Amino acid sequence: MSTTLRRPALSPSRAGDFKQCPLLYRFRAVDRLPEKPTKAQVRGTVVHAVLEDLFALPAVERVPDRARSMIVPAWERVKAERPEFSSLFATEGSDEEAQWLESATKLLDGYFGLEDPRRLEPESRELLVESELPSGVLLRGYIDRVDVAPTGEIRVVDYKTGAAPREVGEAKALFQMKFYALVLWKLRGVVPRQLRLMYLADRQALAYTPDEAELSRFERTLDAIWQAIMRAAPTGDFRPSPSRLCDYCDHKAFCPAFDGTPPPYPGWPEPDDTEPLQDRD
Structure with a gap:
């Protein structure tokens, strides 16, 4: 089976990583x-899978009991796709x-406390978007x-x-949403009317309206x-930026800020590499 080769790309998560700590990005x-x-x-991941599947059902079936019945099948499917998740328990x-x-x-x-999916017909779910800037x-x-x-x-x-996040976390979430708004604007020529963040645990929703000037900035x-990133790419000079978030980093053992040594730099992936720089945000 042939493999589609993709260029290195910037995603919301990886852009956020670089802003937080260039070495984490690397x-x-x-x-x-x-x-x-x-x-x-x-x-x-499981909850997102259920919500994606929910909108594949006829509108009349998008009710709480049906959604609850989809959790275990979604969990089994996630484990089948990512066997390493089975070791969680x-x-x-x-x-x-x-x-x-x-x-x-x-x-x-919590989701059903925020909206009634029977009244909605989304155009897209789990939509992969790509756009090249000038x-x-x-x-x-x-x-x-x-x-x-x-x-x-x-x-x-x-x-x-x-x-629902405090001020710093909210800014990070809006960064992600502005990223999506910019890509959709480039693809469709229309600035999204609303960016909506739904915090299911707290049953809170935040809405934001971007404009062209803001997205241009x-x-x-x-x-x-x-x-x-491109300046650091040839040599691997991605430097650490220590902060309180380091306490949650899986890679402290490799970080010079904590007396660690990074692995040898493998070199910047070329556009014809078979492993694309992308992730699920």
């Missing part, structure tokens, strides 16, 4: 160092796993949901399974990030 995007998935991250079918699945149920209940940087990402009104207005929806920000 570890994730270039070295591809493994990271141990957390129960919260995998639970988010020491014993399959344990009380711990049951409690974890129940916590996913509560997140879905500077040459290729933007790539996955959008949870795109709604298009009969009058043509676009709404970008993103589900968050963590708690954001485009320049992404260009600057990519140019900084």
